[in-house]
Amino acid sequence: MTSARRMAIPMVELAKATARLPDAQAGETFRYCPGCGLGIVQSALARALYRLEIDLSTVVTVGGSGCYGIMGEYFQSNHIHGSHGRAPAVGVGLKLANPKLTVITIQGDGDALAIGASHFIHAARRNVDITVLICNNFGYANTGGQYGPSTPLGGVTETSPAGCFEYPFDACQLAIGAGATFVARSTSYHAIHMTNMLERAIRHKGFSVVEVLQHCHVLYGKRNGMPEATQWLTLFKENSVRAGAPGGAEARRAEPGKWEIGVLHQEEKPEFVEMYFATAAKLAGNR
Amino acid sequence: MSNKHAQSRRVLLLGNEACAEGAIAAGVRFYAGYPITPATEIFERFAYRLPALGGVCVQMEDECGSMHALLGAAAAGQRVATATSGPGFNLVQEGIASLASAELPAVIINVQRIGPSTGSIHGAQMDVMQAQWGFNGNHQTIALAPSSVSECFWTTVRAVELAETLRMPVLVMSEMHVGLMRQAVELPDYDEVRIEGRPRPTCAPSDYRTYLCKRLEDVPPLADIGSGYRNVFQVTTHGSETAGGGGMVWDYKEADWHLRHLAAKVLHRRHEIEWVEPFATEDAEVVIVAYGSCVSAALAAMKAARQDGRRVGVLKLVSLWPFPEDAVRRHAAKAELVLVPELNLGQMVREVERVLGPSGIPVHPINRVDSYYMWPDDILGVLNAMAGR
Ligand SMILES: Cc1ncc(C[n+]2csc(CCOP(=O)(O)OP(=O)(O)O)c2C)c(N)n1
Ligand code: SF4
Ligand SMILES: [Mg+2]
Numbered sequence: 001m002t003s004a005r006r007m008a009i010p011m012v013e014l015a016k017a018t019a020r021l022p023d024a025q026a027g028e029t030f031r032y033c034p035g036c037g038l039g040i041v042q043s044a045l046a047r048a049l050y051r052l053e054i055d056l057s058t059v060v061t062v063g064g065s066g067c068y069g070i071m072g073e074y075f076q077s078n079h080i081h082g083s084h085g086r087a088p089a090v091g092v093g094l095k096l097a098n099p100k101l102t103v104i105t106i107q108g109d110g111d112a113l114a115i116g117a118s119h120f121i122h123a124a125r126r127n128v129d130i131t132v133l134i135c136n137n138f139g140y141a142n143t144g145g146q147y148g149p150s151t152p153l154g155g156v157t158e159t160s161p162a163g164c165f166e167y168p169f170d171a172c173q174l175a176i177g178a179g180a181t182f183v184a185r186s187t188s189y190h191a192i193h194m195t196n197m198l199e200r201a202i203r204h205k206g207f208s209v210v211e212v213l214q215h216c217h218v219l220y221g222k223r224n225g226m227p228e229a230t231q232w233l234t235l236f237k238e239n240s241v242r243a244g245a246p247g248g249a250e251a252r253r254a255e256p257g258k259w260e261i262g263v264l265h266q267e268e269k270p271e272f273v274e275m276y277f278a279t280a281a282k283l284a285g286n287r
Numbered sequence: 288m289s290n291k292h293a294q295s296r297r298v299l300l301l302g303n304e305a306c307a308e309g310a311i312a313a314g315v316r317f318y319a320g321y322p323i324t325p326a327t328e329i330f331e332r333f334a335y336r337l338p339a340l341g342g343v344c345v346q347m348e349d350e351c352g353s354m355h356a357l358l359g360a361a362a363a364g365q366r367v368a369t370a371t372s373g374p375g376f377n378l379v380q381e382g383i384a385s386l387a388s389a390e391l392p393a394v395i396i397n398v399q400r401i402g403p404s405t406g407s408i409h410g411a412q413m414d415v416m417q418a419q420w421g422f423n424g425n426h427q428t429i430a431l432a433p434s435s436v437s438e439c440f441w442t443t444v445r446a447v448e449l450a451e452t453l454r455m456p457v458l459v460m461s462e463m464h465v466g467l468m469r470q471a472v473e474l475p476d477y478d479e480v481r482i483e484g485r486p487r488p489t490c491a492p493s494d495y496r497t498y499l500c501k502r503l504e505d506v507p508p509l510a511d512i513g514s515g516y517r518n519v520f521q522v523t524t525h526g527s528e529t530a531g532g533g534g535m536v537w538d539y540k541e542a543d544w545h546l547r548h549l550a551a552k553v554l555h556r557r558h559e560i561e562w563v564e565p566f567a568t569e570d571a572e573v574v575i576v577a578y579g580s581c582v583s584a585a586l587a588a589m590k591a592a593r594q595d596g597r598r599v600g601v602l603k604l605v606s607l608w609p610f611p612e613d614a615v616r617r618h619a620a621k622a623e624l625v626l627v628p629e630l631n632l633g634q635m636v637r638e639v640e641r642v643l644g645p646s647g648i649p650v651h652p653i654n655r656v657d658s659y660y661m662w663p664d665d666i667l668g669v670l671n672a673m674a675g676r
Pocket of ligand 2: 031032033035036037038067137141142215216217218219
């Protein structure tokens with residue numbers, strides 16, 4: 001499968017092969033806060049693309065409104081900086097128009113689970129061959145730190161100053177229920193694991209989701225007693241339970257404050273674009 | 288746009304079906320939609336026609352989804368269209384804004400019905416201002432309004448051409464009264480319908496930028512995603528050079544370029560876009576400025592008035608946006624009175640007033656909002672009252 005060389009590529013080489021980095025001399029900088037989990041997500045995605053050895057001119061990332069919206073611009077592949085939450089619908093259009101494209105939507109928890117929830121679940125239902133990467137930082141960061149559909153009960157934000165009183169969505173369970181055929185979770189601590197999940201998701205034929213629990217120490221963290229990125233990395237390290245791991249993983253993941261990482265669901269099912277063209281051929285034959 | 292009728296055929300069609308046929312003749316092979324009366328026949332026609340042509344017709348979860356599927360397909364190189372009405376026209380606004388800002392072509396057909404909100408499914412011309420001002424930000428839209436089944440075909444053909452050549456969403460503002468009208472029309476041989484496509488890059492892929500152009504009014508060449516040219520499409524405010532080149536520095540000059548460019552590329556071509564048809568305006572003392580379903584009433588009123596010895600003319604507007612102001616000025620130059628019949632409480636009349644205001648020519652609106660057609664007597668009644676008869 002993956003050659004050792006492609007696993008071990010140094011960051012500088014990786015950047016040369018996949019990235020379009022900000023031009024420091026022109027005053028350009030990365031738009032993430034220092035220490036943000038998004039940097040780890042970006043390098044994991046770069047590594048996954050590099051390992052897959054895909055021609056980057058056939059790769060499209062689609063981003064919405066949120067701190068991750070710019071991420072696709074840092075790659076040599078194509079990018080559509082679209083509006084808030086609509087990326088899966090854009091993906092449906094891209095894939096139907098050119099099934100050879102590799103489409104990766106880069107979304108947030110607010111983007112995919114609130115304003116764009118309908119596009120997300122319907123794209124999952126269709127089993128369209130796109131990969132949805134959800135950067136879940138437990139709320140709305142780009143607008144200054146408000147609660148959202150993945151904010152844990154009690155989470156303090158600018159719009160839930162006394163603690164969030166709404167039940168959160170579990171993005172992975174939502175995706176599985178909606179018909180996604182590859183669903184995985186990782187965290188910004190698990191950089192190599194995240195790379196593996198992304199690689200498998202992109203390789204998967206059908207609708208794939210990778211939810212990354214991504215720290216936003218600057219906003220959600222500061223409001224909830226965890227203002228350091230390292231505190232989050234420790235939290236993710238200590239509370240993640242490997243899916244399917246032996247030794248009572250079942251019981252451990254039921255513990256409060258624990259979550260499962262790894263592939264949570266995978267199945268083979270005919271894919272949307274192929275089904276469309278197979279059905280269209282029938283109609284064409286009849287006339 | 289060539290209009291040679293090499294193997295034309297005469298067929299009986301609904302206005303809605305003619306819109307779909309016009310789009311297909313102009314090369315549209317991708318439709319995404321959501322059902323709504325009275326636009327559904329357009330969707331159904333595509334669903335039956337496109338698969339057989341190797342194209343795509345797909346039903347999305349809502350109009351917002353349709354528009355963004357169009358955005359993706361347009362970026363991948365397809366000629367794309369959707370159709371909707373009333374409440375759906377509200378929901379497509381976000382997508383139209385995205386296509387406008389990202390400079391991607393699409394045709395949106397609005398078969399207007401009564402609003403606000405769900406309103407009713409009956410005929411109206413109540414969204415003509417929304418066509419220009421329905422979404423946020425500064426921009427110049429293009430909207431064409433058919434008044435017959437044949438015009439449903441040809442306005443849609445032209446809308447596809449304008450969308451492709453100017454890299455932007457273009458609106459066909461139909462109406463229930465036009466969309467559900469059945470008329471015999473002469474359809475051309477589709478192979479003879481040749482329209483200009485999107486401008487293509489001639490540079491090497493390494494020199495290509497998604498929005499690179501010299502002058503404000505230029506249309507930047509557009510490569511398809513997947514063609515080897517790297518694209519960065521942005522619904523966000525962007526500049527010409529920096530965008531698509533890893534341009535991550537936002538500055539005020541870029542905002543200024545982006546907004547002036549979106550307006551300039553349309554307004555620079557306003558005379559090519561202008562589409563009007565005058566009827567006996569040369570000697571007219573009264574000019575009726577009409578569009579869409581009101582045109583036939585205006586022509587009937589003109590005929591009756593002429594028989595009565597009164598010099599009445601009609602200026603039919605097919606292009607509504609950019610407002611064909613020079614044509615209105617020209618054809619109303621000698622008029623003593625201008626009448627503007629509309630199936631709303633006075634929308635395009637504001638533009639006519641704006642344009643004719645300095646000349647002092649009185650402009651009088653005639654309005655119906657009870658779901659019926661404009662009637663020749665509605666116009667003649669006002670004409671008689673104004674003429675003191
Ligand atoms: C239609 C619309 N509504 C609201 C906004 C404002 N907005 C920008 S980013 C954002 C929050 C995004 O949250 P999420 O997707 O979780 O991304 P994060 O910033 O947390 O990374 C919102 C509400 C918008 N851009 N568009
Ligand atoms: S606000 Fe939070 S999520 Fe956004 S860039 Fe900063 S740390 Fe990252
Ligand atoms: Mg978020």
